[in-house]
Amino acid sequence: DAKTTQPTSMDCAEGRAANLPCNHSTISGNEYVYWYRQIHSQGPQYIIHGLKNNETNEMASLIITEDRKSSTLILPHATLRDTAVYYCIVRVEEYGGATNKLIFGTGTLLAVQP
């Protein structure tokens, strides 16, 4: 089972920041937090990942709490094309970290409103 908890759905106004929360209270010290999104029924798309420090790339920012029990994905200026299901995933470690077995939950449907 996925070890994350996300709200089922969220709305965001176009141009505003979208803040998507995720709880992962059972995360272990060497597990990364990954975020993916799925637009319509396309293949999931990688957004960002992190271990303990906050991360930023051209798509989004990832804020991880100090105790690592929760995180927030931030889309700084949401557009209509950001409407998608967003998955927060804790990567399962195996073979000393040499695999990337991602276990998906049901995610958060983000609806960006015009």
Add this chain to the structure above:
Amino acid sequence: NAGVTQTPKFRVLKTGQSMTLLCAQDMNHEYMYWYRQDPGMGLRLIHYSVGEGTTAKGEVPDGYNVSRLKKQNFLLGLESAAPSQTSVYFCASSYVRGGVNTEAFFGQGTRLTVV
């Protein structure tokens, strides 16, 4: 650079028929995965492979077999299709860089209907 390519994109099977889904990646990735996604659900891992010639079971492996004879290809087989296997199937690949796993790259999916 095509990334991850799945063949076919759509298929309708009759109950009891067999078929093979092909996943090909041109990124020289070590790891490959097969997922299924049912309506309104997240993706569930069927089988995965950590290298050529190796495979392992995921969350929902029953009714499926896989093979990784070549590094770039990962085949998913349905020996005797059942209506419960109606789903969208996604393939993905990834690699390790500097001891850290990279992101997974996904194909566009195969929509399979078993009647």
